[in-house]
Amino acid sequence: MGVLRRYKELLPVTPSTPDVNLEEGSTPLIPLPRVGAGLGIRLYGKFEGCNPSGSFKDRGMVLAVAKALEEGKRALICASTGNTSASAAAYAASVGVPCFVLLPAGKVAMGKLTQALMYGATVIAVRGNFDRALELARAAAESGTMGLAMVNSVNPYRLIGQRTGAWEVCEALGRAPDWHAIPVGNAGNISAYWAGYQEYHRLGKIEKAPRMMGFQAAGAAPLVTGKPCPNPETVATAIRIGNPVSAHLARAAVQESGGEFNAVTDEEILNAQRLLASEGGVFAEPASCAPLAGLVKLREQGKLPEGITVTMVLTGNGLKDPDTALSGLEKSGRAKPIEIGDTEEELKRVLEGRRG
Numbered sequence: 001m002g003v004l005r006r007y008k009e010l011l012p013v014t015p016s017t018p019d020v021n022l023e024e025g026s027t028p029l030i031p032l033p034r035v036g037a038g039l040g041i042r043l044y045g046k047f048e049g050c051n052p053s054g055s056f057k058d059r060g061m062v063l064a065v066a067k068a069l070e071e072g073k074r075a076l077i078c079a080s081t082g083n084t085s086a087s088a089a090a091y092a093a094s095v096g097v098p099c100f101v102l103l104p105a106g107k108v109a110m111g112k113l114t115q116a117l118m119y120g121a122t123v124i125a126v127r128g129n130f131d132r133a134l135e136l137a138r139a140a141a142e143s144g145t146m147g148l149a150m151v152n153s154v155n156p157y158r159l160i161g162q163r164t165g166a167w168e169v170c171e172a173l174g175r176a177p178d179w180h181a182i183p184v185g186n187a188g189n190i191s192a193y194w195a196g197y198q199e200y201h202r203l204g205k206i207e208k209a210p211r212m213m214g215f216q217a218a219g220a221a222p223l224v225t226g227k228p229c230p231n232p233e234t235v236a237t238a239i240r241i242g243n244p245v246s247a248h249l250a251r252a253a254v255q256e257s258g259g260e261f262n263a264v265t266d267e268e269i270l271n272a273q274r275l276l277a278s279e280g281g282v283f284a285e286p287a288s289c290a291p292l293a294g295l296v297k298l299r300e301q302g303k304l305p306e307g308i309t310v311t312m313v314l315t316g317n318g319l320k321d322p323d324t325a326l327s328g329l330e331k332s333g334r335a336k337p338i339e340i341g342d343t344e345e346e347l348k349r350v351l352e353g354r355r356g
């Protein structure tokens with residue numbers, strides 16, 4: 001069941017809202033006992049890579065597209081670091097409307113670019129960063145021509161739909177976590193999760209809301225430094241954003257929940273990506289691993305309370321960006337298979353650890 005049906009009582013869905021559905025949501029909350037034991041906590045990953053377009057964006061996109069159709073819009077437009085464009089293009093394809101996506105040229109993971117092209121969107125590579133692409137997309141939508149619906153997270157329905165992630169976490173755990181750890185780029189998702197937890201608290205479904213812990217890449221950390229970052233740079237291209245549109249909402253979420261923003265380096269992100277895969281069995285994209293990198297760091301600094309329950313949002317699938325993952329493996333010399341001839345002797349040498 002997609003999120004519009006699963007949560008129809010809590011979402012602004014009316015009888016005239018078209019039934020858009022790619023069976024998004026209902027993603028697994030995966031226990032990570034080995035990784036958690038190393039950190040002294042009970043750790044879970046909400047694996048959003050299981051969504052139809054491979055990221056959390058589908059939860060909000062389904063509602064944004066349904067409402068755009070309800071309002072008579074005729075096409076979609078967005079700027080994206082990759083995942084929003086893949087999601088928008090997927091829903092546009094499923095309902096049969098044109099989709100225009102603006103990407104920072106050369107800075108989008110190959111899997112995401114391939115998705116947008118395959119779903120049939122018009123893909124426009126802007127020679128500029130994401131923040132500039134967003135301004136261009138916004139201006140095009142605001143000009144009112146062509147009945148364009150802007151489906152970035154400035155679209156309020158996106159953030160409303162993304163609340164469903166928090167609701168699913170509460171349902172899976174039977175309570176809210178103590179800490180909710182989440183990567184922060186344009187700052188929409190942390191705001192959406194916080195709104196979701198608050199709503200469940202108001203409805204009496206949870207006793208208390210978690211501390212919201214936001215993690216940014218050190219080269220693109222405007223919420224940590226407190227000022228926009230004109231030239232954001234990080235291997236976690238999904239969160240390569242210098243001037244987040246929902247910064248005010250994200251700050252409020254962290255403040256109200258008693259949480260924090262922290263920055264992690266690219267190296268820490270890639271280490272965390274390998275840790276999650278090799279000790280958790282979950283392959284998530286680099287941006288999704290910023291929270292784990294942050295938890296590792298907080299543990300080292302003695303700032304991670306023993307025994308607490310922590311959920312991390314693993315926002316996107318690792319398969320979207322194999323190049324970056326492999327670059328992270330290079331140091332350990334494990335970025336390539338061990339090639340052998342076709343003899344039993346050669347295989348035996350590998351199995352016995354005499355090669356490799």
Ligand code: F0G
Pocket residue numbers: 055057079080081082083084085153183184185186187188189190238239285287288315316
């Ligand atoms: N993780 C992934 C995998 C993302 O794609 C994004 C954002 C984030 C985290 C950060 O979420 O922006 O709500 O704070 N990606 C956007 C995009 C910007 O265009 O796909 P946020």
